[in-house]
Amino acid sequence: MSTIKRVQQWATFARIWHIYDAAWQNPFESAKLLRKYLMGMHKPIYHPLNDCGDHVIVINSKDIALPGDEWKKRVYFHHTGYPGGASWTLAWELHTKDPTLVLKKAVYNSMKGNLQRRYTMERLHIFPDSNIPENIMKNVSNQLQQLRPKPTRLDSYDEKYVKEFPKIIDYPKDYILR
Amino acid sequence: MSFFMQNSLRNILNTRILISENIKRNIFASTPLAVKEIRTVENGKDITISAEIIESERKPFLVENNSGHACPLCASGLDVKHTDVLILSQFIRSDGCMMPKRITGLCNKQQRRISSLVTMAQKSGLMPNIAPPNSKRNPQTRFGWKKFNKYFDETTIKSK
Ligand SMILES: [Zn+2]
Numbered sequence: 001m002s003t004i005k006r007v008q009q010w011a012t013f014a015r016i017w018h019i020y021d022a023a024w025q026n027p028f029e030s031a032k033l034l035r036k037y038l039m040g041m042h043k044p045i046y047h048p049l050n051d052c053g054d055h056v057i058v059i060n061s062k063d064i065a066l067p068g069d070e071w072k073k074r075v076y077f078h079h080t081g082y083p084g085g086a087s088w089t090l091a092w093e094l095h096t097k098d099p100t101l102v103l104k105k106a107v108y109n110s111m112k113g114n115l116q117r118r119y120t121m122e123r124l125h126i127f128p129d130s131n132i133p134e135n136i137m138k139n140v141s142n143q144l145q146q147l148r149p150k151p152t153r154l155d156s157y158d159e160k161y162v163k164e165f166p167k168i169i170d171y172p173k174d175y176i177l178r
Numbered sequence: 179m180s181f182f183m184q185n186s187l188r189n190i191l192n193t194r195i196l197i198s199e200n201i202k203r204n205i206f207a208s209t210p211l212a213v214k215e216i217r218t219v220e221n222g223k224d225i226t227i228s229a230e231i232i233e234s235e236r237k238p239f240l241v242e243n244n245s246g247h248a249c250p251l252c253a254s255g256l257d258v259k260h261t262d263v264l265i266l267s268q269f270i271r272s273d274g275c276m277m278p279k280r281i282t283g284l285c286n287k288q289q290r291r292i293s294s295l296v297t298m299a300q301k302s303g304l305m306p307n308i309a310p311p312n313s314k315r316n317p318q319t320r321f322g323w324k325k326f327n328k329y330f331d332e333t334t335i336k337s338k
Binding site: 070071090148149162167173176 | 234235
């Protein structure tokens with residue numbers, strides 16, 4: 001067995017800890033990616049009855065992004081079981097209460113409702129910011145690539161760089177600046 | 179001729195001279211490509227408002243439009259997205275409003291597309307430093323759902 005094959009063997013049977021930066025990522029697109037690693041579907045030995053899933057740490061979950069006006073259109077339903085116990089919570093209200101719940105529910109709902117789902121969710125660790133406990137951070141050995149590029153704000157660029165960036169239009173003659 | 183008539187005639191002549199002087203002052207041998215900046219200087223009780231003719235600071239960085247017929251954006255061949263704030267900020271004024279077509283010089287289609295993209299970028303909070311002076315610059319201090327990150331799909335822009 002060559003060295004590469006041996007390391008692949010270890011990586012397959014060990015529980016790898018992945019880290020994922022959720023800043024400016026769609027939670028529902030991310031859920032499909034995270035599900036794959038949590039259930040171990042990226043491994044050649046995957047089987048539904050084979051407990052081979054990895055751990056995933058998600059950071060900056062408070063900075064997730066939704067498309068368009070979905071923050072005020074997406075609704076989370078809950079019923080207490082009593083008459084009149086129904087409640088509807090908008091995504092932005094839920095995110096204000098707990099900045100990890102939208103992502104957690106997205107991952108939970110992306111998986112099939114079987115007996116394994118609760119155990120798989122135990123391997124998902126979501127943090128609203130990038131402050132992770134040291135004992136968890138020291139396990140990490142892989143970073144998952146973000147699905148969409150993080151946009152750069154105009155005020156974060158250097159002022160000189162903005163001024164000297166190639167200009168497409170110039171002001172017309174005698175234009176009054178304002 | 180009475181004294182009054184003479185006086186009024188002199189007035190008319192004087193104003194004519196003044197008008198012709200004004201015309202003379204406005205005629206240039208070459209076209210001056212300059213922009214004006216309104217400067218307000220407050221000195222105690224006196225407020226001086228003056229329009230200073232300055233050189234456009236974009237001139238050395240302008241991309242040349244060699245096509246002759248196409249608008250500057252069509253000629254550049256760029257596929258602008260709402261996250262390209264360095265390009266979108268060239269089409270807006272200091273308070274964040276879109277410049278009209280006669281100033282941007284874009285064609286109908288691009289003008290509509292760029293104004294949609296500017297709105298998208300502003301809703302995403304990507305150009306917080308170009309906004310009305312009394313607005314909340316930091317997107318995280320906005321009300322309710324507006325304070326959270328959002329992105330847009332450019333294919334939702336309607337184009338003829
Ligand atoms: Zn055009």
